[in-house]
Amino acid sequence: MSQIHVTTRLNGDETEFLCDAQETLLDVLRNRLGLTGAKEGCGTGDCGACSVTVDGRLVCSCLMLGAEAVGREIETVENMADGETLHPLQRKFLEHAALQCGICTPGILVAAKSLLEQNPSPTEEEARYWLAGNLCRCTGYDKIIRAVMDAAEEMRRAS
């Protein structure tokens, strides 16, 4: 089986990899590039644990082929913090205890960041609908929504 050679921009760096034609972007990130921050909760686009952005758009990396990454800008949770400085969402998730087990956290952070980029002042309802594609079984979402709203406010004040 011949593999496909892909060149892409991953977390700001030009990155090359080989992958099989049927391999998902999630599998490429996790198994070939060592970025295990994105998780596989379902593999069918129903849980959001594998969320990444592609050219700034939020996608489930389990629903995209690795080969489709050619020439794109991929951002994963590993690139959210700026060196030692956490992104406000990451900090607020810790302060609000918005994670219990933490398996959903990378996907929810990526999705929430994407929300705030498009809509810096979401209402609680907007935040809840935006995150409806990200399952969390531990928290009941209460503290997640509080953390997102609080981060949004802080980011608005800072800008």
Add this chain to the structure above:
Amino acid sequence: MALDKNAPETRSFKVVGSRPLRPDGIDKVTGRARFGADMSAPGMLIGHILRSPHAHARIRAIDTSKAEALAGVKAVVTRADFAAAPEGMEDVLDNCMAGEKALYDGHAVAAIAATSAAIARQAAKLIEVDYEVLPHVTDVDAAMAPGAPALHDGRSDETVPDGYSANVMSRVEYGHGDIEAGLAKADRVLERSYKTAATHQGYIEPHACLATMGPDGQADLWCCTQGHYMVRNTCAALLGMDQGQLRVTASEIGGGFGGKTTVFIEPVALALARKAGRPVKIVMDRTEVLRATGPTASSSIDVRIGMTKDGRITAADAELRYQGGAYPGSPVGMGSMSAFAPYDLENVRTIGYDVVTNRPKQAAYRAPGAPMAAFAVESAIDELAKGFGLDPLDVRLKNAAREGTRSSYGPTFPAIGLEATLRAAKDHPHWSAPLGPNQGRGVACGFWFNFGGDTCVTLNVTPDGTVTVTEGNPDIGGSRASMSMMAAEELGIPYEKVRTVIADTGALGQNEVTDGSRVTFAVGLATIEAARAAKREMCARVAKIWGIDEEAVIWEDGAAKPAGPNAGDYPPMTLAEIAAIASNTGGPIAGHHEVNAEGAGVSFATHIADTEVDPDTGATRIVRYTVIQDAGKAVHPAYVEGQFQGGAVQGIGWALNEEYIYGADGILQNPGFLDYRIPVASDLPMIDTVILEIPNPGHPYGVRGVGETSIVPPLAAVANSVSAATGVRMTDLPMSPPKVLAAVQGQQEG
């Protein structure tokens, strides 16, 4: 040395009760934390499991030769690769790898290790299994009917009376008093039947493991589990190894809720690794998780309750029938014990039947067995209260169990918090808030036992005066933080000076799994005792330095101080100062504690739910929700609130949406998150919480477990609320829109 003997009630805390950041937090928000599927090893193979497409079938033969011949396949195992299981573990082995029969859709029948996942999957298609398909049964009442297809003939135990179906594995009975005499004193006797569907724990992380075994028989296993010591003991038994030869390391765990308290793929990965001589990783997909792990039992329950018109329960009787899948062991015992536990009853009885069906073997799910029983009982009490025009909280207060009550399952309660939760519910603004059109309010109580069990903690003082707590229970929701807090509290040092690590099975003695809401209680207790041991040692060292009696040295605010006649004679020595010279005073300083922790305190909760039901679609929306629960002592209140909220929302999902749907062919029809729908953010409001602290006399700080009680009341609270909103009594869960719509329309026509 003299240790403080403060009773939990009077003690004031410095660290416990605050809300510090969790030590594993940064790893978990940056993607660095390593969960089950995030580990790999050089030369690793990928394992894949072939599963039965039939609900019930005899396995006549398995031909693996074509699969073994495929390039890239390094090992294939079937049941023939496992020796007979030791006594008592036959079902665990049979569930991991089917023997004579496949007992449910998704039952493992063979496994492959190959150089890639694609090759392993291809090889699975080449395995030829000769099945003789047998009649099947998936419903609990159908499985109990005479003539039902039998899963295991002749395995019913001696508690099952003659004449029952072969699928009834055991019968339990609890209670006291005289039911009929009690019912005769009632102004009304309500008899109702209730059903609940099987639901899955729904952890977002599928089961995953990585196994390595050398030719010398030494093995290492990395896996996501609620209890790696349990994994070690079980796998060693199933593979015929010494426990000491198998070292298990628990990964970070992406949720469990009871579903990761047993093994599924771990023994299979070890068997493949043994055969292939290479590391083998197995990661389940979501379909496998739903078809072959968890779920909880489905139930069918009959309740009879007699009540006087002023709201006193004169007798309470229930028969509970739980199917727990293909093997004995449904949680009907705990359902029967917990059903009437919140009430002080003169005449009470519960009878439970454990039934097998062609479904995956049930696994524990948060307060196993209790939510279904509470759904039935709390619905019946609500209906009786409403019928008499009484406030449902007043009726519960009138019958509430309290200190000294002989519980329905036997023991007499010490100090408990049920009444306090009911009074807090009455005083809560939610209880008196106005309702809108098509809205209703429901209330329900819940009880859970809470566990203790085998626990080991070692606390090491480093030369620079920081402290490492080593414990053996995976951190599933912030427990590292809680342990560090309790150690810091006891030692009188800042939280930041303590780090808690989860040890592998080589580092500590036996630890019971993370279940039964036991960790904050039992591991906390062992942490406190380990810290006390370290303090005793430090006081002894200082006494030697000062040349005074050990008894004359006390520990206060993180330092040893002279006391009694020597008070003020020497400046205090801090933990860091003592640690720095430990080498000269006798060597490294550590404390440790090993215990089978007893004294876990039962806990109670009261939940209030407001729902709005769309009369045109039958869809139910949760409008407002409040959880009131006794935590004993909340070590880290944010994580206590999180347990309350998470449990409540799982219960809401159970009440409204979630169910295992089987076709007439016995095949699971909704093995994915699209059709097995758990609550999402847009389904819910904020979940209000009220933490009450009625100290548990069995813990030095008063801690009770908090993780499970929160899933017990919501089924009934939501059902009572929907019943109030629609005027129709809902007795069958989940209350999915078609069911609610049919009930509403039936009432309009009727």
